[in-house]
Amino acid sequence: EVRLVESGGGLVQPGGSLRLSCVASGFAFKFTTMSWVRQAPGKGLEWVSNIHSHGVDATYADSVAGRFTISRDNAKNTVYLQMDNLKPEDTAVYFCAKGSIRGQGTQVTVSS
Secondary structure (H helix, E strand, C coil), X not given: CCEEEEECCEEECCCCCEEEEEEEECXXXXXXXXXEEEECCCCCEEEEEEECCCCXXXXXXXXXXXXXXXXXXXXXXXXXXXXXXXXXXXXEEEEEEECCEECCCEEEEECC
């Protein structure tokens, strides 16, 4: 059974940083492209970033490029999202994803 467990969300002021983590199990993580997606209040899912299985190639939505960094540790079956210079519009529930399968999500709130 595929299992994805996110953590690291919280309340942060604009300009602050957070690091999200997602621990994966139940599939061959080291061979799998992983993603982060988010859902803001009252809005649909928005893709944030992908990282290839080997961890070298990563892509980002224009809205987060230059501020967010995705990474992974295949030895720990974990994918990360480092979020810097956070803005109020980054407020959302953040999910890691394997294709269409998502975890339970972690809430990120950016507010002064």
